[in-house]
Amino acid sequence: MIGKGQPLADWHSALGNLVTALSSDLFYRELLTTIRSQVPVDYPQVWLYHREHSPSPLYYDLPPDDERNQIDLYVAGSYKQDPFYLTAFERGEPGVYRLTEIAAQRFERSDYYKSYYALLNATDEIVFIADINADSSLQVCLMRSEASGRFTDWEVEFLRVAEPVVSALLRQHLKLLPPQPATQVGMEKNVEQAFGLFGQSLLTGRERDVLGLILQGYRSRVAAERLGISAETLRRHRKNIYRKLDISSQNELFSLFLSSLHCLDHTPNVDPLATYMNMQLADS
Template identity: 40%
Template sequence: MNEIAELSRWNRDISRTIASLGEESFFPTLFETISTQVQIDYPQVWLYHRDLPPRILYHHIPSNAVSSQVDQYLDGPYREDPFYQTSMRGPKAKIYRLSRVALGDLEKTTYYRDYYHTTGTVDEAVYISRLGGGNVINLCMMRLPEKGPFTDAEYERLYLLADPVSELLKAHSQHHHFAVEHLIQPGINHQIDLAFKTFGASLLSPREKDVLELMLRGYSTDTSAGKLDIAVETVRRHRKNIYRKLDVSSQTDLFSLFINALSCLGEAAGDDPLKVYMAPR
């Protein structure tokens, strides 16, 4: 493809993406635009905040890979994710490659041993966009073995797209419905610790509540068992009971319920915000 034709395609694709700002089609349209430049696999968009569990805003992952890509990630390993850590430290760049953030030692890390090697991917690049209130969006692009790691030329192309992609993510986040539904607003941070301590208390036993708080704070089953001085199997049994009593089926559902219940903290006045959130309207 000659340069004029390639530029014409890029202008067409980026125009479609701009037109989708504020719409549900924004993330898939943005990934389609990126995919015309570089082949990517398992596209995902994550929203991070230092004091809250991560939220997945969008993904296009085969159903048989969701457990390893999303649920297992949320079950503690995200804290060791070099992209998450980079995001929480105040990233200077708008794009990072896994080999760079892992400093070439990925296979020696607990993150690789406990999680990454099960994902079936061989490389990852992430666009990072810093928003207000400590919120950070990560747009993740992976590669499967059959396509191989990103080449230097492909990464250079992704690098050239970093500025428009970052600005598009910021512009999308400023649309009212997105900000209301997803972003932590200034002034609520001091209430988050209260939410950890009260969420679910009206429905769970004291020990189940202890386990739930550690889950929400991102601790794995093994770490939770150590902190509570109980057996791993006991933690697993408590987790199963928590899912049943809160009517959720995954870590993703649990975290979403917790985030949604934050809006009821004020009305709960120190009590379980779930009582307010789940009350008949």
């Protein structure tokens, strides 16, 4: 699939950087850089999908003007009609899917298209679906704008050929997250409870309200509107949350949340973050 010369060299170089980034906050960015070294993508995104919750954006590279439509509206409820979301939990089969292959006939007449997809300036979309368990999955979304045109047959075939490598690296990345990936210890049983308990031992009630919206993927402006506070007040709460949790980014927050889920197996009904931090101190 990959030609000789520079394209092959670019692919191998990108793969090397991706392997080096395993278990780090840079992994999803490097994953999409690797894919884009061969296939142009305008709106790349990585999502953590939950059966019982709104999805969480783990990484995206979007123009600021597109974030409201592509992230905020999606998290607010549009995801429930997304063919890729439905495919992940109805078919339960990992792989590479193209929107035109799984969308219902007359897709452009659907409520999902009219209320959401038509706002995206998108003309084609391909998604890698990597199963975590029966109630969670990772999705790497590759979307093309109308100006760029649809994926070519070669690009579609390349992505299908690359799928085993991409899926293997996604699974390895999760496996390497300390101490053990929640995906392998029953996330489907714990995530509902964890959303209610995570951070309660360290954060104020308002900070936990802010934390919950951050974990659900809401950007600062939208989260502030939902809580009835100013954007500046929300940013202050977020700064305090990061300070108390000893983190500096949303990626670190998601990693901390995922890593702490397994603690509910050891101490049910207790803040999993507190248990996780105590375990880390005991091991140090």
